[in-house]
Amino acid sequence: MSFSWIGLIIILLPLLPNIVFFSFPPQDVPSNLKDGGMIINILEHGGRILYCSTMILLKYKPTVNFKWYYLIGMGICLLLYYALWGRYFLNGQTFHSLFEKVGGIPIPMAILPVLYYLLAALWFINVPGIVTIILFGIGHIFNSYITFNQIR
Numbered sequence: 620m621s622f623s624w625i626g627l628i629i630i631l632l633p634l635l636p637n638i639v640f641f642s643f644p645p646q647d648v649p650s651n652l653k654d655g656g657m658i659i660n661i662l663e664h665g666g667r668i669l670y671c672s673t674m675i676l677l678k679y680k681p682t683v684n685f686k687w688y689y690l691i692g693m694g695i696c697l698l699l700y701y702a703l704w705g706r707y708f709l710n711g712q713t714f715h716s717l718f719e720k721v722g723g724i725p726i727p728m729a730i731l732p733v734l735y736y737l738l739a740a741l742w743f744i745n746v747p748g749i750v751t752i753i754l755f756g757i758g759h760i761f762n763s764y765i766t767f768n769q770i771r
Contacts (some may be wrong), residue, residue: 626676628675628678633735640707641706647714647715648714652769662754663761663762667757670740673745674736686742696738699727700728703727720770
């Protein structure tokens, strides 16, 4: 077990807009939102912690037969995710804009980072990372979908 700088960078890239988000949070957050309950929250938060740990502390290297499609997929997910954050900031930082559909896809701001992180774990052939990001994805997407249904 050792520290992976590449794993840390992979984890931090989607989190960059969140730094700005904490400085400019939405002012119109409904006060009565419910989440998916304890098990879904454990999947989401536990999966997040375990994924970050596996990507940073288990030193995996990207596959020797470099698979461009993982990196291209990660780049597309990240660019789309950043564009959606741009939409949030340009549209007055409304809570609803965090959950708006894009091209008929609900909650893209929940789906895109999960796909990005899954592609990273696949690229690294990091089986614990694949398992934990799936757990995180179930919890994160489920909780986001519950919120989406409450605010639309």
